[in-house]
Amino acid sequence: MAEWIEACAADDIDEEDVIRFDHAGRTFAIYRSPDDEYFATDGLCTHEKVHLADGLVMDDVIECPKHNGRFNYKTGQALRAPVCVNLKTYPVKVEAGKVLIQLD
Amino acid sequence: MNERGMVIVGAGECGTRAAFALREEGFAGPITLIGAERHLPYERPPLSKAALAPEPEGMKAIAEAERFAAADIRLLLQTQVVAIDRKAKSVELGDGSRLPYEKLLLATGARPRGLPLAEGSGHCVYLRTHDDAEAIAKRLRPEARIVIIGGGFIGLELAAAARKRGGAVTVLEALPRLLARAVPEEIAAVMTAAHRQNGVDIRCGVSLASFGDEGRGVRVSLQDGAEIAADLCIIGIGAIPNTELAERAGLAVVNGIRVDERLATADPSILAAGDCCSFPLEVYGGRRVRLEAWRNANDQGSLAARNMLSRGEAHAAVPWFWSDQYDLTLQVAGLVDEGKHTVRRDAGEGAFILFHLAADGRLVAASGIGPGNTVARDIRLAEMLIARRAAPPPEKLAAAETKLKSLLAA
């Protein structure tokens, strides 16, 4: 069942930044883009299991803190070696100042 | 099959990246990637880390066979390139066959520096390849006594891995401290303390006298008379670039195959990249260096591919590397010895970053250490500041509440 889960408050995340969100034994990364939109992906890099929330957001790219692999966090696409497996993304909506993500 | 195309010697990080980058950049002709090892190209950094863990991770391929097939990259494994015929523009393979090239990339990497004193011992080994790591993993038993010669990155990562498996570990370093070549003393001190806490016997400033096999192990004798008995001795005293092929072809070798900022040798049809080459570092006014770092191998692989396609792009990256030992990760951007002053920034959980500034205030390097990825983001931002030749106010660099990203916008 597609379920909407509250991840954080909209202003918990700076513009062009990312935070970690753990829920039911899973971990996610929640992004706020420079143009003030919100996105969500799996929290761990597909190369080695490293938290992407420790990485750097630049425009629509998240760069992994460990070996600087890159993904487009809006689409999940793997952009730069060593990552070659795409990142799973999740639908996001903002309601009443809260960021909600839809899990499968 | 013998249509002239792009030929890459060395199927390591650099050569493999170059092969894929050629396709990504739109090259449609033949690409041949030739490697001496028998395995599909694989990542080397895990060899001294996850590959030696108590529950070791298997080999980490850079790309599976299907990806090579999909990109139509011809992969010749277990194949040694023995000569370059620059006139005919072809390479000669171990079996005597020849392969013509349009452009040739030498990505031959490096090999461990040998220790002549240890020659002849059956219990002294080196680490560079997957097969080396597998052989070492078998001998890292909980009851094993391990001596590691060399307190550099490979030696210390090996020490951490051996301790995790329960072995008794001694590290012998000739210089007065660990990691003397690559990181500042404050950072080396944190690593040294971590190793001592984990029970590693670290001895710096020692001079080796002799090695003698004894029963099922080896006895290492020092100049001061001390003796250490071990079941296995692992030697990690640096690497030397694989330059013989280039040398025999008459190409210049200066601590690595000499290339210009576009990674070209004096022969415009031959490029070199990765651990095997020495090149001018633009951020430091063209200072000639040879790097042995994973990201450099990747970056230069991509750049070499573009320049094989005559893009004429100059190398502009800032050196960067990491090392993992226990739960600590160390990262360094830039070359620390370019700095005259140091500014420290604390990052919580015992983590800290040292910013290295030149005499004129320019940020030239940053080194950091901490648990997990605590320093990663700031080191990455520092790297961007270094690339921009920024001279951020030292007091801002030191203040944990100043976001480095804001300095980048300045």
Ligand SMILES: Cc1cc2nc3c(=O)[nH]c(=O)nc-3n(C[C@H](O)[C@H](O)[C@H](O)COP(=O)(O)OP(=O)(O)OC[C@H]3O[C@@H](n4cnc5c(N)ncnc54)[C@H](O)[C@@H]3O)c2cc1C
């Ligand atoms: C154990 C270990 C741990 C490491 N850990 C880190 C780390 O934590 N962080 C970091 O930044 N870097 C690390 N590195 C460094 C990094 O792995 C290297 O910088 C990188 O592998 C260099 O890539 P390369 O392609 O230039 O050379 P290599 O990976 O050495 O590949 C060169 C290949 O060319 C082949 N070859 C050579 N000559 C010929 C010939 N004539 N014909 C055919 N084939 C040939 C060799 O067999 C080899 O397979 C580590 C290295 C090792 C060995």
Ligand code: FES
């Ligand atoms: S763990 Fe993310 S790039 Fe390696």
